[in-house]
Amino acid sequence: MGAGLGGSWADGSTRSAIEDFVGRVTARGPDFVEPADRVAVFDNDGTLWCEKPMPIQLDFTIRRLAEMAAADPELQQTQPWQAAHEHDLTWLGAAMVKHYHGDDADLKLLMGAITRAFDEVSVEDYDARVTAFFDGADHPTLGRPYRGCGYAPMVELLRYLEANEFTTYLASGGDRDFMRPIAGQLYGVPPERIIGSALGLTYRAEEGRTELLYKAAMDFFDDGPEKPVRIWSRIGRRPILSVGNSNGDLPMLAFSGLPDRPSLRVLILHDDADREFDYVAGAEQALEEARANNWTVVSMKNDWTSVFSPAVT
Amino acid sequence: MGAGLGGSWADGSTRSAIEDFVGRVTARGPDFVEPADRVAVFDNDGTLWCEKPMPIQLDFTIRRLAEMAAADPELQQTQPWQAAHEHDLTWLGAAMVKHYHGDDADLKLLMGAITRAFDEVSVEDYDARVTAFFDGADHPTLGRPYRGCGYAPMVELLRYLEANEFTTYLASGGDRDFMRPIAGQLYGVPPERIIGSALGLTYRAEEGRTELLYKAAMDFFDDGPEKPVRIWSRIGRRPILSVGNSNGDLPMLAFSGLPDRPSLRVLILHDDADREFDYVAGAEQALEEARANNWTVVSMKNDWTSVFSPAVT
Numbered sequence: 001m002g003a004g005l006g007g008s009w010a011d012g013s014t015r016s017a018i019e020d021f022v023g024r025v026t027a028r029g030p031d032f033v034e035p036a037d038r039v040a041v042f043d044n045d046g047t048l049w050c051e052k053p054m055p056i057q058l059d060f061t062i063r064r065l066a067e068m069a070a071a072d073p074e075l076q077q078t079q080p081w082q083a084a085h086e087h088d089l090t091w092l093g094a095a096m097v098k099h100y101h102g103d104d105a106d107l108k109l110l111m112g113a114i115t116r117a118f119d120e121v122s123v124e125d126y127d128a129r130v131t132a133f134f135d136g137a138d139h140p141t142l143g144r145p146y147r148g149c150g151y152a153p154m155v156e157l158l159r160y161l162e163a164n165e166f167t168t169y170l171a172s173g174g175d176r177d178f179m180r181p182i183a184g185q186l187y188g189v190p191p192e193r194i195i196g197s198a199l200g201l202t203y204r205a206e207e208g209r210t211e212l213l214y215k216a217a218m219d220f221f222d223d224g225p226e227k228p229v230r231i232w233s234r235i236g237r238r239p240i241l242s243v244g245n246s247n248g249d250l251p252m253l254a255f256s257g258l259p260d261r262p263s264l265r266v267l268i269l270h271d272d273a274d275r276e277f278d279y280v281a282g283a284e285q286a287l288e289e290a291r292a293n294n295w296t297v298v299s300m301k302n303d304w305t306s307v308f309s310p311a312v313t
Numbered sequence: 314m315g316a317g318l319g320g321s322w323a324d325g326s327t328r329s330a331i332e333d334f335v336g337r338v339t340a341r342g343p344d345f346v347e348p349a350d351r352v353a354v355f356d357n358d359g360t361l362w363c364e365k366p367m368p369i370q371l372d373f374t375i376r377r378l379a380e381m382a383a384a385d386p387e388l389q390q391t392q393p394w395q396a397a398h399e400h401d402l403t404w405l406g407a408a409m410v411k412h413y414h415g416d417d418a419d420l421k422l423l424m425g426a427i428t429r430a431f432d433e434v435s436v437e438d439y440d441a442r443v444t445a446f447f448d449g450a451d452h453p454t455l456g457r458p459y460r461g462c463g464y465a466p467m468v469e470l471l472r473y474l475e476a477n478e479f480t481t482y483l484a485s486g487g488d489r490d491f492m493r494p495i496a497g498q499l500y501g502v503p504p505e506r507i508i509g510s511a512l513g514l515t516y517r518a519e520e521g522r523t524e525l526l527y528k529a530a531m532d533f534f535d536d537g538p539e540k541p542v543r544i545w546s547r548i549g550r551r552p553i554l555s556v557g558n559s560n561g562d563l564p565m566l567a568f569s570g571l572p573d574r575p576s577l578r579v580l581i582l583h584d585d586a587d588r589e590f591d592y593v594a595g596a597e598q599a600l601e602e603a604r605a606n607n608w609t610v611v612s613m614k615n616d617w618t619s620v621f622s623p624a625v626t
Contacts, residue, residue, distance in 0.1 A: 036503060123545055167505075176546075176549075177549070180549045190349060190549075191548065191549025191550055192480075192547065192548045192549055192550070194549060198546060201542045201545060201546070202538075202542075203538040203539075203541045203542055203564055203568070205564065205567055209572075210541065210564070210567045210568045212541060212542060212545050212568075219546075225515075225516040226516075228516045228523065228525055229514045229515075229516055229525060232436055232514060232525050233489075233511060233514070234505065234547060235504065235505045236489075236490070236493045236503075236504025236505055236507065237504055237505070251516055251518065251523070254518055254523045255516070255523045255525075259522075
């Protein structure tokens with residue numbers, strides 16, 4: 001085993017739990033795991049980057065909805081395009097909050113619009129749109145670009161695991177193809193290791209040109225019990241380490257391990273109003289399970305000496 | 314660039330076409346491609362291993378159908394369980410031949426049975442069943458175990474590409490989870506680089522135990538226009554090299570490349586009745602496209618000095 005975790009992790013039991021686990025599975029001994037089976041999966045929103053006051057993808061999509069509304073007066077009278085057109089973030093934020101409290105009506109309106117927002121756009125055009133968004137967009141309250149909203153300790157953890165011959169994956173409820181163009185710069189994780197939700201795709205070949213175009217329909221929403229399904233589909237192995245921050249990550253965390261093999265489950269607790277945000281809404285069950293099963297809970301406030309990575313340029 | 318292709322490739326224009334392409338994309342120059350973008354995809358049945366007289370997976374499934382029929386007299390009177398129970402390979406073979414000629418009725422019966430064959434089986438149990446099958450089953454006519462039915466020149470090609478910093482993937486119409494347990498031994502390709510058809514999966518957590526169970530329904534059939542969709546979903550990049558052998562590989566081959574980037578499309582031609590099989594059924598359009606677009610056609614008879622790898626033990 002090489003050096004330990006980087007300097008943005010404070011000394012203490014959390015850092016030790018991670019380093020001890022990695023030490024055990026990499027040292028020849030009863031807990032040794034072959035490098036090929038050292039699979040680590042990471043949720044994204046609230047785990048690798050900031051998800052408040054709203055998921056970054058939502059901001060991207062709102063801008064697209066506003067663009068659509070600007071071109072279509074009828075949409076200007078229809079939610080959620082109306083909210084996007086009028087920059088009414090209250091309506092949009094409330095839809096997410098209601099979702100966390102079990103009321104999905106507005107979220108369904110929003111999801112319906114999201115699935116229509118990129119109808120017939122090609123995967124390459126979408127990539128270019130996402131790249132352009134991250135070139136210019138800033139976080140609404142943190143005073144930094146979205147490119148600077150990744151958590152420095154988590155990037156250090158990714159590198160630390162890879163240095164110990166783990167293979168790292170994102171396993172997010174967010175759109176797979178929204179994360180792919182930026183995950184290399186922010187996290188050093190390439191497109192083939194990004195698992196996430198997906199719109200359906202259609203193949204079209206015309207005049208010697210081949211394209212993949214998004215449909216106006218989700219293929220699947222990669223959250224809750226769908227996460228283990230998508231992890232298996234993509235990797236074909238059970239993870240031995242997983243990191244999440246919300247109730248939707250519970251099945252992924254539970255699936256990450258077998259009774260006869262060591263595993264580490266980690267939950268990120270947002271308890272740092274000064275440097276980031278302080279909230280447990282949407283994570284109540286996850287925290288309960290973490291305590292009941294002795295999973296590792298990361299306090300942003302106490303376990304991280306710094307929170308954000310410098311913005312990638 | 315290191316050494317060229319291995320000794321099971323005969324000297325000639327086919328071998329040169331492959332080596333020239335790899336030389337161009339790896340040498341700093343106008344056709345240079347970054348290692349991360351050197352993605353190569355391979356069909357499996359008829360491209361990496363023998364698919365005659367029937368796909369190997371079909372033999373595996375027939376044995377499962379026979380096992381089901383043995384336990385259920387009603388199934389013994391119902392196709393395709395009846396054929397499996399009576400070892401009536403004619404009915405089953407004819408279903409595949411009809412499929413290649415556009416008549417899908419019997420294939421649909423068969424696919425319906427295949428989707429029911431592993432209902433509620435866990436991914437780990439399925440893995441064990443596949444492993445046991447390959448421990449014992451022999452090819453019906455070639456006088457070798459199925460483990461010895463991979464093509465030696467293709468395994469050499471995989472290693473040659475990887476030595477030149479390509480990342481190789483299987484992209485097969487066959488079942489993803491049928492290939493995963495054996496592809497490491499046969500081809501040196503790990504589970505996370507196996508793309509293929511898939512049954513739906515259900516996540517179940519009970520008494521602290523988590524499982525993924527197959528549904529009695531396909532999630533998708535990874536053939537024809539679905540191949541580019543699944544390649545994108547898994548990799549998030551367009552391949553620059555693809556190898557197939559049938560009409561169902563055409564969209565994958567067409568999708569593998571962009572106008573401004575070098576690409577190599579390869580078609581395996583089964584023209585070797587002495588050492589393997591001689592057939593073009595199911596590959597007519599593919600051969601036509603290959604000739605029209607100057608793709609590389611591999612003659613098994615002329616371009617390969619040997620056909621089969623030694624059986625893995």
